[in-house]
Amino acid sequence: MTSSSDRPISFENSSFPEEHPAYATHQAAIRSVQRVIDNSAPYQNVQVASTGLVQLLKLKPLILTGAGMSTDSGIPDYRGPEGSLRHSRPMTYQEFLHDDAARHRYWARSFVGWRHMHQATPHSGHEILARWNAADRISGIVTQNVDGLHQRSQRKADAKAGAMAHSSPVIALHGSMDEIECLVCGTKEDREAFGHRLYEANAEVAERWQVAHADINPDGDARIPQQWIDEFTMVHCLNCGSDKLKPTVVYFGEIVPQQRKDAISALLADSGALIIVGSSLAVMSGYRILLEADRARKPIGIINLGPTRGEERATFRWRTGVKQALEWLDKHLV
Numbered sequence: 471m472t473s474s475s476d477r478p479i480s481f482e483n484s485s486f487p488e489e490h491p492a493y494a495t496h497q498a499a500i501r502s503v504q505r506v507i508d509n510s511a512p513y514q515n516v517q518v519a520s521t522g523l524v525q526l527l528k529l530k531p532l533i534l535t536g537a538g539m540s541t542d543s544g545i546p547d548y549r550g551p552e553g554s555l556r557h558s559r560p561m562t563y564q565e566f567l568h569d570d571a572a573r574h575r576y577w578a579r580s581f582v583g584w585r586h587m588h589q590a591t592p593h594s595g596h597e598i599l600a601r602w603n604a605a606d607r608i609s610g611i612v613t614q615n616v617d618g619l620h621q622r623s624q625r626k627a628d629a630k631a632g633a634m635a636h637s638s639p640v641i642a643l644h645g646s647m648d649e650i651e652c653l654v655c656g657t658k659e660d661r662e663a664f665g666h667r668l669y670e671a672n673a674e675v676a677e678r679w680q681v682a683h684a685d686i687n688p689d690g691d692a693r694i695p696q697q698w699i700d701e702f703t704m705v706h707c708l709n710c711g712s713d714k715l716k717p718t719v720v721y722f723g724e725i726v727p728q729q730r731k732d733a734i735s736a737l738l739a740d741s742g743a744l745i746i747v748g749s750s751l752a753v754m755s756g757y758r759i760l761l762e763a764d765r766a767r768k769p770i771g772i773i774n775l776g777p778t779r780g781e782e783r784a785t786f787r788w789r790t791g792v793k794q795a796l797e798w799l800d801k802h803l804v
Contacts, residue, residue: 496564507750511782522786526771529742535613536749542793543590563724578702583692592623595796600627603637609741610638614756616647616719645719654712671703726755745771748792751779
């Protein structure tokens with residue numbers, strides 16, 4: 471049994487210049503990306519863990535999900551055995567803001583990868599959580615994912631429940647890929663409309679730019695040849711003409727809005743427990759929620775195929791796939 475560490479994951483080093491004022495923040499973000507989570511608590515008996523989680527569900531818990539929630543929808547995770555960090559890393563906010571070439575590279579990769587993420591659909595686990603939320607069995611859902619799958623499931627569940635729906639809003643801790651914002655003038659644009667503009671600007675090459683599923687990353691971009699990056703044409707803000715356009719997601723090195731943190735704290739305060747689903751909690755913004763629940767002496771449950779940061783603080787730890795676990799819990803929740 472070992473503890474969590476900052477052992478670096480192997481990937482290409484950043485070229486962000488050391489003399490830049492934002493270099494220290496950029497490096498701190500890189501360390502967060504590199505963090506490796508090892509086992510910090512022994513495996514728990516499956517029957518003890520699963521039946522214990524059923525009991526936690528009777529306390530109207532807050533659900534916190536991570537990348538492992540979306541793997542069964544075909545979206546890869548970061549830190550799993552086949553995670554994207556084995557071959558690449560996400561861009562930091564400092565790179566995106568200050569490095570024009572890096573930003574151009576991001577949008578070329580996103581242009582190719584977005585189509586795969588956009589085609590992903592919620593699985594039964596998303597539907598179960600949405601149904602629990604609509605039925606007021608949980609206090610809410612907080613997700614670290616930016617794929618919008620929870621939100622789609624929740625809209626469907628609420629529509630089905632009609633006037634009987636009592637769901638709390640799904641809070642996207644790190645924002646959503648569904649909207650694009652200009653970093654110069656603040657104008658926002660729907661991601662699908664923005665995607666159409668990108669396609670029109672790159673129509674001559676779009677159809678031959680095809681990648682394998684293994685080359686897709688969880689934040690919606692993809693590994694592509696340098697030649698494609700060189701051929702890619704970026705579009706500009708419809709209002710001010712700037713090319714500093716960014717998805718409304720919180721990048722590594724960027725701060726989660728305080729209003730969002732406060733909304734999550736309010737949900738947690740009204741919860742009888744916290745259940746973490748499909749997350750290693752390697753990023754501090756997610757791990758902080760576990761620490762807050764622990765300080766409030768709320769019982770904590772974890773459903774995750776791999777190790778989770780702070781798992782020694784959890785009462786119940788079920789090492790298994792997310793979809794299967796949620797289906798089992800739904801059958802046994804009276």
